[in-house]
Amino acid sequence: MKEIKLEALPYAEDALAPAISAKTISFHYGKHHAGYVKTLNGLIAGTSYEGLSLEEIVRTAAERGDTAIFNNAAQTWNHTFYWNSLAPSGKGGAPSDVLLAAIESAFGSLDACKAALADAAIKRFGSGWAWLVVENGKVKVESTPNAESPITRPDVKPLLVVDVWEHAYYLDWQNLRADYVKAVVGGLLDWNAASRRFA
Ligand code: MN
Secondary structure: OOOOOOOOOOOOOOOOOOOOOHHHHHHHHHHHHHHHHHHHHHHHOOOOOOOOOHHHHHHHHHHHOOHHHHHHHHHHHHHHHHHOOEOOOOOOOOOOHHHHHHHHHHHOOHHHHHHHHHHHHHHOOOOEEEEEEEEOOEEEEEEEEOOOOHHHOOOEEEEEEEEOOHHHOHHHHOOOHHHHHHHHHHHOEOHHHHHHHHO
């Protein structure tokens, strides 16, 4: 059968330390993310989902209300996007001129955009995600609960995401979600990647 793959990490497990330690990544990527992929492959084996791309599985499962397949497929996609929303400190670059102009139009400044993203991440009740997205040319911040993903909406393109499930920060920060969020938003976002996605 055609299996959904666990995509490789774009950096070493210790590359985001100290904000996100190698130990956190070893569990988060090696156990949680890998677990969603394994469960998903078990769920889709022998079904009409087998052979679809991961994005197609997410969208189809959302339409059909296939909750278990949706949850595991969306978590697989969201986590790959999360790893590729982060870069080692100092390596994430800056928004391109066109992305910066869109951010300034929407938020007034890059700092205000970062503050809005951090606020959405800190205030998301329970498990979920905070996203920077572009919808019909406008850059926006939103948050989603649990496995929910903006890719179910065809007019929305995600630019960056922050995982605020407790497994993303508890080993390093315990209950201090806001400190984890500030460390990530302040120093680990991959603005080069966001700029490529926006273009
Ligand atoms: Mn996670």
